[in-house]
Amino acid sequence: xxxxxxxxxxxxxxxxxxxxxxxxxxxxxxxxxxxx
Amino acid sequence: xxxxxxxxxxxxxxxxxxxxxxxxxxxxxxxxxxxxxxxxxxxxxxxxxxxxxxxxxxxxxxxxxxxxxxxxxxxxxxxxxxxxxxxxxxxxxxxxxxxxxxxxxxxxxxxxxxxxxxxxxxxxxxxxxxxx
Numbered sequence: 001x002x003x004x005x006x007x008x009x010x011x012x013x014x015x016x017x018x019x020x021x022x023x024x025x026x027x028x029x030x031x032x033x034x035x036x
Numbered sequence: 037x038x039x040x041x042x043x044x045x046x047x048x049x050x051x052x053x054x055x056x057x058x059x060x061x062x063x064x065x066x067x068x069x070x071x072x073x074x075x076x077x078x079x080x081x082x083x084x085x086x087x088x089x090x091x092x093x094x095x096x097x098x099x100x101x102x103x104x105x106x107x108x109x110x111x112x113x114x115x116x117x118x119x120x121x122x123x124x125x126x127x128x129x130x131x132x133x134x135x136x137x138x139x140x141x142x143x144x145x146x147x148x149x150x151x152x153x154x155x156x157x158x159x160x161x162x163x164x165x166x167x168x
Binding site: 027033 | 037062069085090093108109
């Protein structure tokens with residue numbers, strides 16, 4: 001019973017965690033002035 | 037400037053092109069990169085940021101005031117500067133859809149050198165690259 005609950009929790013946790021892990025800034029580019 | 041930016045949290049790699057005044061920053065996958073800190077660090081290194089564009093992946097969220105934003109991390113989101121592209125994303129707000137988009141986060145106001153970091157940066161969507 002406990003193992004079943006634990007498995008469900010792990011499954012639910014990973015389903016929620018994957019979209020959050022995907023969310024991020026992947027690239028930043030800047031145009032700058034005054035650089036020598 | 038390259039070393040200064042490279043020391044910022046969440047920065048993996050910095051490439052500087054002296055010829056066209058472009059700086060490319062590759063973030064680490066830890067999601068710690070902070071565009072406001074990058075603006076400050078660039079200014080501190082003695083150059084002025086004319087424009088900052090980001091490519092980011094995240095969910096569209098709508099806050100309690102009815103503003104739409106791109107959530108790029110558990111505690112980081114960018115409010116949209118409304119345009120046609122951002123309005124097209126409003127229908128998927130608060131859903132599980134993850135979008136990848138490119139947008140302008142900062143543009144230097146005419147006549148100003150120092151970025152005003154007290155005002156939250158707004159994301160002007162330039163291109164929606166992917167919806168998944």
